[in-house]
Amino acid sequence: MVRTMGRSTSARGDHPATRSCESPHVSRRSGTSSSKCHATRVMRPHIPFLAIPTTRPAGAVILGLGLITLAVTGCRRSGHDGSIIRIGIAADLKRPNMQTVLRGAELAIDQLNSEGGDSRFELAKPPEHATGAVEIAAAFRDDPSVVAVVGPADSRSSREAAPIYADEDGGGRHALAAVSPTSTSMSLTGLSSWLFRVCPSDAASSRAAARYVLDSLGLKRASIMYRNDSYGRGWSAAFTEAFAADGGIVLEKNPHFADMNDWRAYAGIIKLTSPQIVLFPGSPADLAGFVRALRAINADTPILGGDATSELEAQAREFAGVRYVAFFQASRAESPAAKAFVTAFMRKYGVMPEQRSALAYDATMLIGRAALEGGATRAGVRDYLASIGRSRDAANGATGRIAFDQQHDVVDKPIVIATVGK
Secondary structure (H helix, E strand, C coil): CEEECCEEECCCCCCECCCCCCCCCCCCCCCCCCCCCEEEECCCCCCCCCECCCCCCCEEEEEECCEEEEEECCCCCCCCCCCEEEEEECCCCCCHHHHHHHHHHHHHHHHHHHCCCCCEEEEEECCCCCCCHHHHHHHHHCCCCEEEEECCCCHHHHHHHHHHHCCHHHCCCCCCEEEECCCCCHHHCCCCCCEEECCCEHHHHHHHHHHHHHHHCCCCEEEEEEECCHHHHHHHHHHHHHHHHCCCEEEEEEEECCCCCCCHHHHHHHHHHCCCEEEECCCHHHHHHHHHHHHHCCCCCCEEECHHHHHHHHHHHHHCCCEEEECCCHHHCCCHHHHHHHHHHHHHHCCCCCHHHHHHHHHHHHHHHHHHHHCCCHHHHHHHHHHECCCECCEEECCEEECECCCCCECCCCEEEEECCC
């Protein structure tokens, strides 16, 4: 469903996606590090959450705080040392915007450990010296105690690191699953049997945006300001196709480069052509510059950005009213799982969670459940993940229903059209 401000229109995407640049194949051994990943062990109070229905007789379903959570009472295979299950977080944690991903993963580790049982969970962080996607992937691949990783958190990194996680140069002997919370690029669909993602794809989100503009806003004339890379081009093409199919007209599609400083010419084009809405699949920083340029010439054309635009919530006073595609909105959490996640996150961190935290939480919880139910081996975790929504029931996460198709894209995932400041 595409939901907005209490109203909804049908908008189910069939594939999840993310922003990305095309990357060349990278050798499996590039950036290999022999160092093991540093671990942070966390033990916290019980926060019920992710429900994955099971038919195994050893399982039991327990109700708590209005949530359904899975208690596994059967034989649990533990991590590398017989009692510890280590989940890696495949992100450069020195980047400020990765802290939201880290927080979601940390909270999931809290939850998994609060449920008791013989196994304990640890969050393994990349070595300090590893910053690039390939280096980070190689470090986790070469650490046998890590059963799977959460990440990478962007499409370009996912594409570069996919051959490393699949251990293509090693014949797959040391492969491990990577579950990305926020990699949405269409180019990732079917890229690797070891790569999963819990966010909808750019194909799904752009089609949802088209339906929202037509059905909820009732607008027929749009312009697109897209970032001139595989993400922007793919999102723009998918939106145009869906929009035109239902009678919409795209007046102009104008490409831009990342990190532009002067948006006056683009703002002038919008004022001259007078579209009813502008679609902006680009970065938050670029959208901020574009919005400022529009307002400087008193142009008040509505704007709908891609999912990365959620970062502008931190500057809600300046960018109030800008719409964006979202996969989770804490202020409108409706399900018991979503409400419990928001409550627990605020209790731990003192702020409302944004969508990357919720998606990272779901990704970590899926890996934890897979290790407990499918066995804490790399192949066992991968096979369990691949069965979710197919031979195994879908999971119910903070961000909604999670089920994977044959290409490991999440299907029928809710997509929300949110408004900055609301």
